[in-house]
Amino acid sequence: MKRILFLAIMLITLTYCDKNVDCQTPPPEFSLLINKNSEVYKEFINQAEEIDKSHITLYKQVNDTKKPYHIDFRYTTNNKYLVVDTQLWFKNDVYTGKTETLYLQNATKTYKIQVNGYMESRKCGEYAVTNEIRVDGTKIEVPYLAK
Numbered sequence: 001m002k003r004i005l006f007l008a009i010m011l012i013t014l015t016y017c018d019k020n021v022d023c024q025t026p027p028p029e030f031s032l033l034i035n036k037n038s039e040v041y042k043e044f045i046n047q048a049e050e051i052d053k054s055h056i057t058l059y060k061q062v063n064d065t066k067k068p069y070h071i072d073f074r075y076t077t078n079n080k081y082l083v084v085d086t087q088l089w090f091k092n093d094v095y096t097g098k099t100e101t102l103y104l105q106n107a108t109k110t111y112k113i114q115v116n117g118y119m120e121s122r123k124c125g126e127y128a129v130t131n132e133i134r135v136d137g138t139k140i141e142v143p144y145l146a147k
Helices: 040-044
Strands: 006-011 029-035 057-062 065-069 072-075 081-087 096-105 110-122 125-135
Antiparallel strands (some): 006 029, 110 125
């Protein structure tokens, strides 16, 4: 079985709720974590050992058009993972209640990321609920696909 060295998680910022405080939940952030010790990580850096930002895109295929998402790059505080982040808005096209497909492309490969989730409303606002995430057909087990 091919080991996929992606760690995909949904980061949702928790907000403080109090009867006397007006609270809001910020939009969800979708993050893909790539282990720096993996072979996959090498696909995301250039010869100078820097993030190959010019060749990395995250998009959704809509008919014949690639709909790109703005992405940011950072490393985790322990510097073990490269994080590829995108901000999703509340009325987004990822958390629709059915499986939606995103693509993460680098200079050598395109990864198919299937997200099944929905937006739920609570007292402090809407937040994203993830039912399942698959990368190239492999289900990501919460919270790690590969450590």
